[in-house]
Structure formats: C-alpha cells, structure tokens
Amino acid sequence: MVSSGPGLSGPGSAVSSAAGKPVGRRVILGMLGLGAAGILGGARLQDWLAKVLAPAQAADPTGLTQLIPAAGRFRIYSVVGFLPHRSTTTYRLKVDGMVDRPLDLSLADLQSMPPTRLVKDFQCVTGWRVPSVPWTGVALSDVLDAAGVRPGARALRFESFDGAYTESLTLDQGRRRDVIVAYQMENGSISDAHGGPVRMYVSPMYGYKSCKWLSRITVVGGVQPGYWEVRGYDVDGWVGRSNGRNDHPTS
C-alpha cells in the first residue's frame, strides 16, 4: 500500500518526498518478519510467559492479569445471550431415557452420594489450558447405576438449562471413573460463569465435552452430536487425539 507505484503525479507529488527514506515500508516489512517469527515461536514464548505470570495471577484479586494473553486462566464461553442461573435450592438434575428408574435429583441428593475428587488440567480446544484444577462431584457411572441403565442403551445426551447447549458421550466413555457430575471446583461451589451449580467434568476430553449448567442426562440408543459438534468439532473429543491437536493428555 505504501510502496510507490506509477501514476503518482497528483497534487503535492512534485515534492521532495521522493528523496526521503521509505521508513514506513521498512517498519511494515519489519513487523511482518516479527509477526512470522511470532507465529512460529509464539507457542514456546507463551508457555514461558504463563509460567512466569502464574504467581502474579494467583495473588491478583482484581483479575486484571487475566487480560494478559496466555496467562493460564479460564476464559468464559457461553453460547446464549445471558448468564444462566439456578440457585442451589431450586436446582434439579433429571436422569431419564432408557433407564429403569428415572431420577429427579436435587443438589443435596448429589452431595449425599459418594464423592469423587479429581485434580486435573482443563484444556480448551481453542488452545488455553488451566493447570491442576481441583474438581469434586459424583462419578457419572454411579448416577447411571442409581437410575439403572437398560440393555440396548449405547450413549448419553446432556442438556444445559441455558436452553441451547447439548453434549454427548458414548455409554462406555460415560462409565469412566474420571467423568463426573461436578458440584465443586477449586474447592468452592461452582459459579454461574463456570457452569454452576452443577456441570459435567469429562476430564480426558476437551472443554466443550463438559456440559455447563447441566439440567438433564438422557440415556439413548446412539450418539447424537452436541452443540459444537454439529458446528465442526470432533464427537470423540479426546485431549491430544482429536480436532487435529496434539496437546498433552489431561487424564
């Protein structure tokens, strides 16, 4: 754009400007060089920055350090135009479909079941990762046993009370002990922004597989692709083995 071209005989071009050094062009070319280096080497730089910034972030009550790129904290994704909310007293989780005993569980019901605690990384398919997040909840497998899965069931469908989000797992995936219905995160209750009061945490898979604001689990005969899966993400979202990514596994 800035390079000189033909036809520069317009007003003011009779000027001495041609004599000057093309500093603008040099700046732009230099930036393109730096940018290319950043694309090739930025990942390493980012890992280093995240490590250096971690202590500052842990001690930062304002949350401002979260604005620094790649600073190792959660980003908040919601697919609807509001932040879904259910109070801990009115919250219900339905378990239905191909089960012997459909359930309608309160938060207290979930908390009375044997808890499972996991400390695992949270990896988003868009690239960010939060190291060592403590989660507490009920193993999904225990919830399914309480409802009694009927023969012929093959998959699970998850619904969010945001009214839009859905997710899926095969029954075998849902039976893993590191797949939980979580009601605690980082040793406290789960906030609205993080999908509380109850959400899924599917630790071996990318974040989109962990349905936030969980309201319903339906046992079904086959996998029905979820919200982001219809929009291009892999149905089997294993960390490091899907979506063309090779991140270090989280579980």
Place this chain on the structure above:
Amino acid sequence: MDETTTRPHSLLLRFDRVERAVHWVNAVLFTVLLVTAAMLYVPNISAAVGRRELVKTVHVYAGLALPIPLLISVIGPRWGRRLRADLRRLNRWLPDDRQWLRARGWRAGRDRGIELGKFNPGQKLNAAFTGGAVLLMLMTGSIMRWYKPWPLRWRTGATFVHDWIAIALVCTITGHIMLAVSDPEALRSMWGGRISRAWARRRAPRWLREEESAGESGPAAG
C-alpha cells in the same frame, strides 16, 4: 461541494472526500472489531454477553472487511490520487523528521527550526504500525479461523501474535484519539476536509510551502 464556498486563500484542503470516507469507515470497523474482541476475550464481558457464535462471526467479517475501503480507494485512477500522494508522504521520511522525533515534540522542534511536512514523524510511525498490524491481524486471524491446515504450534503462535497486537492497537488507537481531541482544528479537518494556513504554518510548514508554490492548483477533490 461545500468546500469551495469557503475562501480558498485562507483554507487548505487537508483531506479530500475519499480520504475522509476511508478514515471514518475504518474508524467504524475498528470500533466493531474492538467491541466484539472484548466480548470474546475479556472473561467478565464474555460471561455477560454470551452468544459466542454470533459475536465470532461479526468479528471475522468486520476483520475481513477492514482492508477493503483503503484498497478500493487507493486503486482509483482519479479518486485515489490524493490518498496515494498522502500514503507516499507517510512512507517517506524528510530530513528533519528524525531530529523532531529525537527532540520529542512541537516545542523543541520549533525552537530548533525543524521544518515538518504534511505529517509529523509520529503520524508516520503510527500509520506504518497500523498498516503492519492490520496485515498481521488478517494473517493470524485467518490461521485462527481456518485452522485445519496449520500445525498446532503455529495456531498457538498465531493466537499469541493476534492477542499482543490487539493490546498494542488498543494503546495506539487510544493515543491517536487523545491527540486528535487535543487539536480540535485538525480533528475538524478530518470531518470537513479543510484547515487554516495558520495551523499549517505551525504544524506543517513544509507542506504549506508546497501548497503555495504549487499555486492554488485548486482542490483536486472530487
């Protein structure tokens, strides 16, 4: 056009209609990009706004549209003349420019008899930086949006570059707006096109001489 109704002796045409139109279309696009970027990136705003799919789409299309107004305007054989001449001025450094930058500013510059052209070195650097930044944002943004063919490390690197340039652009655009507001006459000329000779004598004496020696070749704006 209304520009000819003002007295030609006292006012100079600083930016023609094409340049002003490009400037304000760019300003609108930058605003859309910054607002949608905040919705995608700042955790509290993301949580409050949601609608990720829609916001993402708006951000991507506004980004792809960003270079179009400048490109359309710069290729015009007639209508792009002044814009091309100004881009050339922004690109080329005059003898006194480096000295002005070292003295950092108007007062020091005037005292030492430094004579600037139509744009001061700060404006030249800002223009070059913004041009380079837009190209890099398009490149890295495209890698992020159409990520399939790229290796993972490149995608992470592209996100990294995109994030940091965005922060730099917030700073330079804020500075640009603050400086514009601090010089109301210059700001008005980005709306009306014309500026006083007194302003040019103070801020761009070399440009004033060019214009005067070219005679009143008439406003070439069309």
